[in-house]
Amino acid sequence: MKNSLFYFSATGNSLAVSKEIANKLENCELISIAEVVKKESYDIDSEMVGLIFPVYCLDAPKIVREFIKKVNFNSNPYIFSIATNNREPGYTLATIDKLLKEKGQNLDLGYTLVMPGNSVVIQDNTNSREEQILRINNSKVIIREMIKDIQEKRKAAIEGDFSLKDSIKGLIYQLAVYKIYKPQNHFWTTKQCRRCGICKKICPTENITLEEQEVEWGNNCEGCLACFHWCPQSAINLGNNTLNKSRYHHPEISLAEIIK
Ligand SMILES: Cc1cc2nc3c(=O)[nH]c(=O)nc-3n(C[C@H](O)[C@H](O)[C@H](O)COP(=O)(O)O)c2cc1C
The missing domain is CATH 3.40.50.360 (Flavodoxin domain)
Structure with a gap:
């Protein structure tokens, strides 16, 4: 078996x-x-x-x-x-x-x-x-x-x-992230965005669309940050504090493996 x-x-x-x-x-x-x-x-x-x-x-x-x-x-x-x-x-x-x-x-x-x-x-x-x-x-x-x-x-x-x-802390944490902050409302792209569509392909919940000029995030956001960390231009930001922040992914895992 x-x-x-x-x-x-x-x-x-x-x-x-x-x-x-x-x-x-x-x-x-x-x-x-x-x-x-x-x-x-x-x-x-x-x-x-x-x-x-x-x-x-x-x-x-x-x-x-x-x-x-x-x-x-x-x-x-x-x-x-x-x-x-x-x-x-x-x-x-x-x-x-x-x-x-x-x-x-x-x-x-x-x-x-x-x-x-x-x-x-x-x-x-x-x-x-x-x-x-x-x-x-x-x-x-x-x-x-x-x-x-x-x-x-x-x-x-x-x-x-x-x-x-911990249960109470978790509930507060989840409320703060998913009900109050809502990551989908804080993503934005810099001029470096080439509209390559990798963010759309990598999103596990198919929550990203590429409109005429804009990348848009819908409401079905897991907050996983795959779009943020894997953007080849580091053009996706979350709020105001990520502009000069280095992105992370496990060094032995490729973009293609995450997208598949
Ligand atoms: C939205 C979000 C919430 C997280 N919350 C926690 C947490 O409560 N406790 C923790 O130890 N790590 C937390 N993490 C960190 C991840 O669990 C950790 O980095 C994980 O290994 C990422 O796995 P991945 O690379 O397979 O996506 C959080 C990450 C994200 C994106």
Whole structure:
């Protein structure tokens, strides 16, 4: 029977982790969550299922939650998840476990993994180049251990911060980002924009349109920042503080891999 690894990734951290793990598992297919959610329905009949994605506002991204609600589990797989994050994983994996339970499944193994931060929403939470390299090198060592556990189908308590304080902080964070600030209202492009359309192609929710003179963002914005970080001209900005800010993507992941 096959193994399936589902990933969501804007700047490549979660995809790099997914690729390393998929390479070490037999008969493992790597599937984009952004592609699955576009389908009417999706059947999973694998022996093992992996879910790898970033933490957003101490929780799982909306697109990942939608994915779990959409899929049908036709088998009873061993399920593991890795939530890549910038040191604040919150209750992300508790959400995943809860959604899986609603589908009659369990999260057997749930890891959080510190990777370079990519958020510039409201405030800059990215790291220095040195710190990015350090975190990527550290992650490779940790991933090797994770792979052993996954191959053995180990079951363990899921990782994260599950205190009431974190739940409240997460709710406030989500309210501030998605209901009050709304990233889609703060993107703008400089004169360097060549209207190449990469932002439109890379958007996981097909939320970007190219009008006559303008790039426009609709209301279905995940806030993932793929458009911001991958624009080849660094022409996309968010608010007023990103003009001279360097963009980030995982050094081993290409634009073509994220777009596909
Ligand atoms: C909108 C947004 C919110 C984020 N919120 C958190 C958070 O609450 N805690 C955290 O540790 N990292 C947070 N991050 C950072 C990402 O989880 C982290 O950089 C992740 O590895 C990016 O994965 P990717 O490269 O696969 O997209 C956030 C990033 C974005 C874009």
